[in-house]
Amino acid sequence: MSKTNSYADIRATVVLVVPVSHDVSIITLECPAIASTAKPGNFVNIKVNDATQPLLRRPFSIHNVRGALIDIMVKSIGRGTTLFCKTPSGSEVMVLGPLGNSFDLTSEAFQTAVLVSGGIGTAPMLFLQKTALAFGKKVINLAGGRTKDELLTQNLTNCRCATDDGSAGFKGNVVELLHKELPELKKKGTIKVFACGPNPMLKSLAQFCQKNQLVCDLSLESVMGCGIGICYGCSVDIKTPNCNSGTILLCKEGPVINSELFTL
Numbered sequence: 001m002s003k004t005n006s007y008a009d010i011r012a013t014v015v016l017v018v019p020v021s022h023d024v025s026i027i028t029l030e031c032p033a034i035a036s037t038a039k040p041g042n043f044v045n046i047k048v049n050d051a052t053q054p055l056l057r058r059p060f061s062i063h064n065v066r067g068a069l070i071d072i073m074v075k076s077i078g079r080g081t082t083l084f085c086k087t088p089s090g091s092e093v094m095v096l097g098p099l100g101n102s103f104d105l106t107s108e109a110f111q112t113a114v115l116v117s118g119g120i121g122t123a124p125m126l127f128l129q130k131t132a133l134a135f136g137k138k139v140i141n142l143a144g145g146r147t148k149d150e151l152l153t154q155n156l157t158n159c160r161c162a163t164d165d166g167s168a169g170f171k172g173n174v175v176e177l178l179h180k181e182l183p184e185l186k187k188k189g190t191i192k193v194f195a196c197g198p199n200p201m202l203k204s205l206a207q208f209c210q211k212n213q214l215v216c217d218l219s220l221e222s223v224m225g226c227g228i229g230i231c232y233g234c235s236v237d238i239k240t241p242n243c244n245s246g247t248i249l250l251c252k253e254g255p256v257i258n259s260e261l262f263t264l
């Protein structure tokens with residue numbers, strides 16, 4: 001996993017807020033300094049308003065980069081995300097980033113990037129897809145949601161979906177979909193899996209990848225404070241390469257880890 005860390009706090013203009021479902025919006029920010037250095041998997045830590053509540057910033061993956069603009073895909077789950085989704089165009093927010101490490105696309109040992117995501121975990125996949133294609137990789141997206149309405153597959157190419165209730169695509173979860181698709185995917189050459197989603201999904205995927213000897217990068221989530229390694233709010237237990245347990249700060253040494261290190 002390659003690291004990028006710059007702690008510039010940037011005042012960014014909210015260019016547009018576009019709802020894409022009942023609780024998810026894509027928020028476009030103008031911040032050339034972040035757009036020019038961001039890598040897929042990086043995140044930004046945003047002060048969603050000027051008030052003292054919420055006091056802490058909120059972390060979001062970079063969904064897309066378009067010239068001087070970055071897009072953030074935000075699901076309203078609480079106070080900060082709901083306020084952010086209601087931000088009027090033209091307002092300004094403070095943005096720290098790009099933060100964290102990134103998905104590792106540099107290996108020449110794989111030809112096809114299989115992007116596995118669940119729910120709002122689909123947020124980083126568009127930027128990852130674009131970058132993987134630019135690296136000359138083939139890309140397959142496997143995206144899951146509880147129902148058809150919870151799929152967030154806008155602009156993803158080569159996308160197969162899974163829904164828990166069968167309202168769109170494969171009926172089941174996205175790891176079961178990967179299991180079904182794997183023989184076909186393997187015919188296209190060596191694959192590497194990249195994933196983001198809820199912890200139970202990542203746990204099941206990590207086990208699947210281990211069993212099937214697939215290299216896999218996972219982007220984890222945790223509640224996070226500063227985003228720059230000071231507050232220790234995002235410490236996460238991992239397995240170390242020599243199989244002992246260890247702790248990392250997700251904001252600095254993550255959010256992307258090799259699936260073999262995942263312990264949850």
Ligand SMILES: Cc1cc2nc3c(=O)[nH]c(=O)nc-3n(C[C@H](O)[C@H](O)[C@H](O)COP(=O)(O)OP(=O)(O)OC[C@H]3O[C@@H](n4cnc5c(N)ncnc54)[C@H](O)[C@@H]3O)c2cc1C
Nearest residue numbers: 058059060061073074075078079080081123221222223255
């Ligand atoms: C590296 C990283 C990247 C992220 N990328 C995105 C993204 O691209 N889009 C997006 O919508 N969200 C993303 N998140 C999650 C997002 O940061 C949280 O949803 C947000 O901070 C919640 O703020 P809130 O004020 O709305 O909720 P709060 O009012 O703070 O919390 C509401 C509820 O959600 C729980 N909660 C808060 N944060 C998290 C979390 N990180 N994971 C699970 N439960 C949580 C709280 O415990 C509480 O129960 C990311 C998180 C991390 C760490």
